[in-house]
Amino acid sequence: MAPxxxxxxxxxxxxALHADDNASLLNCLYNRDEKVILKSISLLTPADVVKLLKFFVLQIQSRGAVLVCLLPWLQTLLGQHMSSIVSQESSLQLLNSLYQLIEARTSTFKSALQLSTTLDFLFSEIADDEEGDEEEAIPPIIYEDKDTDDEESESDAMDTDGEAEELGDVTDASEHSDASEIMSD
Structure with missing residues (x-):
């Protein structure tokens, strides 16, 4: 099917402009062929230009994502018909609204771009760290928390060689405030 x-x-x-049919108007504006946009805009009357500008402002206010499709049309409209737009007092308010909307969108874009750049930088550092780790091959340190029951079973296993029976019950000096005294039964 040919475009x-x-x-x-x-x-x-x-x-679509004369019938105020927004759906048909959007269908026309989804066309991204520069030659089609240029010729279609050039054939509009000054009254149609103002109606189309109003439509652009309303669409940008309600659905900002449509701006991607509308932008080539808007740019061509302003480029070709700026003198007729400025000469009509009613369109000055539309231009002011359009300016404020675009300013709001671009200011949001600036902070989103800054966040995206920061995240890209941080992720690249993480990727660099992972590549460096592969070269050095440092084994991970694993911390194991031992239960007191485990410690007692290990000390019982050490007592089986008979030395503990010969020495009797010995209390560790580190458990007392005075380290010079060792208590035994």
């Missing part, structure tokens, strides 16, 4: 020609898009665009 629509500039003449057919222009006719659909004008019909």
């Amino acid at each position: 629509p020609s500039a003449d057919s898009v222009n006719i659909l665009l004008k019909q």
Whole structure:
């Protein structure tokens, strides 16, 4: 199926503007062919230009994601018809609204871009650290928490050689405040 020609898009665009049919208007604006956009915009009357500008402002206010599709159309519209837009007092408020919307979107984009850049930097450091670890091959340190029951069973196993029976019960000096005294039964 061949893409629509500039003449057919222009006719659909004008019909959608006159009928206030936003769905048909969006369908026209999804066309991204520069030649179609240029010719369709150039054939608009000053009244149609203002209607289209109002539509752009409303769409950007309600659905910011549509801006990607609308941007080439908006740029062409402003580039070709700026003198007729500025000459109409009613369009000055639209231009001000459009400026504020674009400023709000770009300020959000700036902080999101800054966050994205920071995350990319941090992840690259992590990746560099992992690559360095592979070269050095340092074994991980594993900490094992021993239970007191485990310690007693180990000391019982050491007592089987008979030395503990010969010495009798010996208390560890480190358990007392005075280390010089060793108590025995």
